[in-house]
Amino acid sequence: MSAALAAVETFAAEGRDDAVVALVSKVYPMRSHTVAAEGGAAGVVPGGADTAEQHVADTLRGGAGLGHDDAVRFVVDRAPAELARLERLGMPWSRTADGDPAVRRFGGMTNPRTWFAADKTGFHLLHTLFQTTLREPSIRRYDEHVVLDLLLSDAPSSDAPSSGASRPSSGAGSQSPADASRAARGVVAYDQQRGEPVTILAAAVVLATGGYARAWGTSTNAGIVTGDGLSMALRAGLPLRDLEMVQVHPTCLPGSGILITEAARGEGGVLVDAAGERYLADYGLGPVTPVGEPAARQMELGPRDKLSQAFWHADRAGRTIPTRDGGVVHLDLRHLGKAVIDERLPLVAGLARRFGGVDPVREPIPVRPAAHYTMGGIVTTAHGQVLDAAGAPVAGLFAAGECASTGLHGANRLGSNSLVETLVVGRAAGTLAAAPSSPSEPLSSSGPPSTAARPASSAPPSSAVPSSQSQDPGEAALVDRARARAEHWLAMRGRGTESPAEIRRELGTVLDAEVGIFRDADGLARAAATLEDLHARYQDVRVADTAAVFNTDWSQVLELGAMLAVARGAVAAAIGRTESRGAHQRLDHPHTDDVARHSLVTLDAAGAVEVRWQPVDAAVSAAAAATPGKDHR
């Protein structure tokens, strides 16, 4: 939505009223998973003790060598302006007594710089943006439209021979090399409400489809966070970077994976094992701080990954409390007293009561780690420009938010850096996507780049030829291709024998067991074997429902396919990364390599997963070369 608003503003600034932005989402936008973010969004408040340099340094330290200087700088420099802009749009930031937006401490951040709206930052951010988009008539929503595939002007070489007709007419200006001339032309989606496929032709596409942490069985993520955008990029022949980097949050409710925010520990909550001992002290997080006197970076306020790792050791050592959802430890808040719990941690208290079955005033909360945030994603520049396997920009294709790998988070994300990334990179991508004369704009000779080419109310792809002004020779071929893609996915209905629920369960179980806090060669090999088996079974997955409207049996199977594809990539990359770095910790390879490398996962012509390794320096220069207005350093 940040991208959509930026695009509208860009159009307005140019005095254009012919352009529309299509906001496509498989759920109503205000249901998106950003709604669940609790803690806050980081941005240096000017004039105080905090500095952008420090925010950059903290972020790069968290990134453990895989962060990109320039991407970190880009987001850090623009973060305060985006948070202020949200304020002007009505975001109910929590305030200081003087009336300024308040900031709080957050894990890994040297200074307090996390802006927050009580413990519901993501909820308020999402609703503020959503309500603002309602204001804009040029933002046309395509709610409950499941995007099936990206439409690019040139099929990847692995596809059937691509028809020359689908090549865009070459614009006046620079001509890209033949093999790098792919450009985004739109998406093919399925309208769940009307029960028909829809082709949306566009001069630019911004993917903001979120992460893939729902693939793990125990996850803080909502059911819709299934890596769809990443799997579309893979199918389009584009690389995915650092998929093995998955952040595990230490304190979540068993079973449901519902997050109990770090703030509970910040307020003084303590973690104890089955014997009631502060076990963290035995795993390098000590010395023990007195109960009720938390100290920065120590014990319960140590880094998230260290806390998760301590849990793992304690669990192996038999120090956790067995439950049907695995071992748990206790997060004890009782000493805080009812008043503090209800006033400072209302959301946590409510979640524990409703979903954990305990009243934290009287009982400790059972918690265990859960998959939380996925650093891996579609390779982009800091502006969200998508890069292909050769490091060349794909014209008109952008990615922002958790689905993108901009180089901000590297091997581990700092809490509160991701919300702000969705805003900064979303805006940058939206602005570039709307720019009429962006250097990589392939459609400049084919009429005005209207972003959505047809209203929601017209017919399915067969007749989805957009307004005459944007006709170009490749369009008919494109519409044909869209129809073929839609038919391919629709053909899954009413066939198959393998239970999708069973595949989903096994996928979650094996990722939890083998691709979690610590990994080793044997476990990863088991995971790979299981995933190959699941992948094979998925080819015959059962979709019993044949209905056209709201066929969620089918759409959940599509989501399962996306999770499987991304998980296969993540496991392959985890096998190849024979070192420990950031969120990827190998028991059998505890050292960190001298040269930091990104993993790049692609699919070969036969659909097999391939992993390449790219030194971070090379990735940084490729991104710089693809960034408009910058010298090719």
Next chain:
Amino acid sequence: MTDQTLRVTVTRQEPGEEPRDETFDVPFDDRTSVLDALDWIKDHSAPSLTFRWSCRSGVCGSCGVMVNGRPVLGCETTVAGYRTSGLTVGPMAHATVQRDLAVDTDEFLAKLRGVSPWMLPTPPVLQPAGAPGPHPSPDAESQDPSAVPSLDVLAVHSQTPGQVEAYRGLSQCIDCMLCYAACPVLDDVAGFTGPAAVATARRWDLDSRDDGNETRFLALAENEEGIWPCTQVGACTRACPKGVDPAKAIRDYQREALG
């Protein structure tokens, strides 16, 4: 889940057809939610069963259903309490059924949009040349958009914690539409702007930064279906899972309009 089972009746409906009830025996324990039960049915018995859900933690607002005639969030409601009564899950009332438990959301969003739920007047987009913000800093300087932002784009309103408190409660609305399902007025006046939209209008009016009261007041008070159909039964406030008090918001508007 254990081997105890519970009888769950689901009111199902295909587009253009009559509703029909189907009954399932669902295993459960003390933590099983209505949403878990629906999932179990979809995975084991009726793959075509249609219902919305996402966050499973009471914050996305997707999973509203009627349980034994009362609107609730499926993810927040455990089934164990219905052990003796059994339970019937149906689509939310006062909304067009799209399929099974999925109901039309666009009508609600149109009502929400009708109250201009955004900052008024619209804050200017700060332009490269340094167009002033709502509270331009005295030392605002012009700047290049691709350069590091300077002070004017950092302009924010001042708002004290007390001023945030004034609208905090009303800003908790998750658009789940349970209050619409609960509201008896909608039996007769389908076009009634309704609880959540009025509550959200009030949220903006009570925000010290916003100046759109007149616009929203006109939309609500000069419109027969705005605030006037409400008879203050209070069902909306009782149904709300997030502690929003739409009944009070409507009452306050009615009082203002009556002078």
